[in-house]
Amino acid sequence: xxxxxxxxxxxxxxxxxxxxxxxxxxxxxxxxxxxxxxxxxxxxxxxxxxxxxxxxxxxxxxxxxxxxxxxxxxxxxxxxxxxxxxxxxxxxxxxxxxxxxxxxxxxxxxxxxxxxxxxxxxxxxxxxxxxxxxxxxxxxxxxxxxxxxxxxxxxxxxxxxxxxxxxxxxxxxxxxxxxxxxxxxxxxxxxxxxxxxxxxxxxxxxxxxxxxxxxxxxxxxxxxxxxxxxxxxxxxxxxxxxxxxxxxxxxxxxxxxxxxxxxxxxxxxxxxxxxxxxxxxxxxxxxxxxxxxxxxxxxxxxxxxxxxxxxxxxxxxxxxxxxxxxxxxxxxxxxxxxxxxxxxxxxxxxxxxxxxxxxxxxxxxxxxxxxxxxxxxxxxxxxxxxxxxxxxxxxxxxxxxxxxxxxxxxxxxxxxxxxxxxxx
Numbered sequence: 001x002x003x004x005x006x007x008x009x010x011x012x013x014x015x016x017x018x019x020x021x022x023x024x025x026x027x028x029x030x031x032x033x034x035x036x037x038x039x040x041x042x043x044x045x046x047x048x049x050x051x052x053x054x055x056x057x058x059x060x061x062x063x064x065x066x067x068x069x070x071x072x073x074x075x076x077x078x079x080x081x082x083x084x085x086x087x088x089x090x091x092x093x094x095x096x097x098x099x100x101x102x103x104x105x106x107x108x109x110x111x112x113x114x115x116x117x118x119x120x121x122x123x124x125x126x127x128x129x130x131x132x133x134x135x136x137x138x139x140x141x142x143x144x145x146x147x148x149x150x151x152x153x154x155x156x157x158x159x160x161x162x163x164x165x166x167x168x169x170x171x172x173x174x175x176x177x178x179x180x181x182x183x184x185x186x187x188x189x190x191x192x193x194x195x196x197x198x199x200x201x202x203x204x205x206x207x208x209x210x211x212x213x214x215x216x217x218x219x220x221x222x223x224x225x226x227x228x229x230x231x232x233x234x235x236x237x238x239x240x241x242x243x244x245x246x247x248x249x250x251x252x253x254x255x256x257x258x259x260x261x262x263x264x265x266x267x268x269x270x271x272x273x274x275x276x277x278x279x280x281x282x283x284x285x286x287x288x289x290x291x292x293x294x295x296x297x298x299x300x301x302x303x304x305x306x307x308x309x310x311x312x313x314x315x316x317x318x319x320x321x322x323x324x325x326x327x328x329x330x331x332x333x334x335x336x337x338x339x340x341x342x343x344x345x346x347x348x349x350x351x352x353x354x355x356x357x358x359x360x361x362x363x364x365x366x367x368x369x370x371x372x373x374x375x376x377x378x379x380x381x382x383x384x385x386x387x388x389x390x391x392x393x394x395x396x397x398x399x400x401x402x403x404x405x406x407x408x409x410x411x412x413x414x415x416x417x418x419x420x421x422x423x424x
Contacts, residue, residue: 003027004390007230007239009219009253012042013196013379014368015245016203020124021383022243023212025391030239031207032232034218038200041247041344044270045376046292046303047193048283049118050139052160053377054111055151056352057306058098074322076290079308087308090264093350093407103150106351109401110374111158113354113381116397118191120380128206133199137295139190139283140165140174142181142330148287152185161188176278176331192283194297196376219246222253228364243366243386248347250369257362261355262407263370265311265345270303271323272296272342277335289326300334302327315343348372349407356385356402366390367404 003026008019011033019031033039066077079087097106118134125131141148155162163186170177170184193199208214217233228242244250248265280295291304302323307316320341327334349355349370359365366386371378381397388395 004240005238006030006241006243006390007032007228007237008243008245009222009230010244010246010250010369011037011200011204011214012040012245012247013038013045013200013375014042014247014371014382015243016042016200016207017121017124017379018243018245018368018383018386019212020128020203020207021387022390023207023210024124024127025387027390029207030213030215030237031204032215032217032219032230034216036201036216037204037214038197041268041346042200042375043197044268044303044342044344045196046270046294046301047196047199047296047376048139048190048292048294049121049134049192049377050187050190051115051117052155052158052162052187052189053114053374054107054154054158054160056097056103056106056110057348057373058094058350058352059103059150060098060100062098063095074289074325076304077306078316078319080310080313083308083310087264090262090350093262097351100150102351104154105401106353107154107158109353112397113402114374114377115158116384117377117380120384124203124380128203130199130202130206133195133202134191134193136189136191137282138186138188139192139285140170140177140184140186141285141287142170142177142184143287155187162186163188174281174284176280176333177284178330178332181330186282190283192294193376194295198297219253222256222365224257224362224364226364241364241366241390243368245368247369247375248345250347250367254359254367257359257365259359259404261370261404262350263347263355264308266348266372267307267309267316267319268303268344268346268373269305269307269315269319269323270301270342271320271327272299272301272340273327273334273336274299274338274340275335276300278331278333284330286326286330289330291323291326291330293327293330299339300327300331315341319343346372346375351406353402354378354382355404356382357399357404358389360405
């Protein structure tokens with residue numbers, strides 16, 4: 001396959017890893033980012049890299065839990081009810097995705113995408129000299145109830161090791177854990193990065209060192225006229241193809257081409273305790289709190305939570321306070337005095353699957369967005385799919401479950417308009 005000029009919009013973990021994969025195939029790649037690589041959701045990620053990430057967000061038991069969550073200020077989900085009319089179509093599709101038959105199909109697609117994440121990512125880490133940024137310490141789920149049996153079954157069905165631990169097993173693995181937890185599930189194959197932001201920025205540096213170009217300008221427009229045109233700043237850039245990996249901002253860009261994708265922002269928060277006073281042997285996932293507690297270079301980070309809020313609304317202090325409360329409950333000896341707080345916007349689809357592959361009406365445009373809570377996990381599999389499509393190889397990971405046309409009318413309801421084509 002001849003070398004092509006390719007523009008990748010978005011320098012989070014998805015766009016940066018995709019740019020590196022395309023560069024490795026010999027293409028001339030330009031990465032576009034409005035601020036700096038890793039400055040949005042990727043930089044605040046919990047950093048978990050689990051091949052066993054096969055459980056979607058919408059599950060059969062979820063609907064019965066939601067009313068109680070809205071009454072609990074520390075619940076894992078909250079909503080500004082003034083946003084309900086805007087979000088209603090997405091929420092209906094989200095609930096439908098939680099039917100057990102759909103959950104099993106979605107889980108199979110997640111297994112295909114996320115299962116090879118470490119085997120795909122590690123060669124790139126070796127090339128970039130970044131192997132030390134990813135460690136394999138496993139992941140421990142605690143507080144799982146009977147409703148989580150389906151989640152365990154999905155992980156085991158995907159071929160992943162799940163170890164069942166009682167009180168003594170929990171104490172042996174993680175002495176800092178609260179004695180209130182009496183049982184848990186340990187996934188030994190799980191790895192995590194000890195600094196998500198540094199991972200993205202270092203991969204971007206590796207990309208530049210190998211001849212890649214990074215344009216720090218906001219992309220204001222995307223159009224097609226035989227080739228792909230990217231308007232960034234006050235300049236037009238022409239490429240043979242463009243990859244849209246712009247997270248929550250992908251929807252606005254694709255509106256220029258007549259697409260209306262079911263993508264919403266779920267705001268997530270993390271709190272990083274800089275002098276925690278304890279060490280952790282593994283990643284801890286308190287199921288009731290829907291949280292991840294991760295040992296990192298800069299301390300111990302607790303992340304998670306889902307907030308549906310008005311676009312541009314300021315951070316909700318109560319959400320980060322709830323993370324602190326959950327961390328203290330799980331780790332009674334944790335020193336929470338010195339900490340930092342972060343909030344970011346996750347690009348989420350109703351069915352927990354990203355939107356990947358060629359644009360239905362524009363073969364020069366490839367989609368690579370909508371990973372929700374699993375951007376770090378899904379980056380390498382996404383990059384492999386995009387690289388295969390650009391090279392016109394049969395993708396090793398079937399992209400069909402992630403195709404945009406799974407969202408049929410009225411979600412993809414707009415027709416092409418004059419913005420599809422223009423002359424520079």
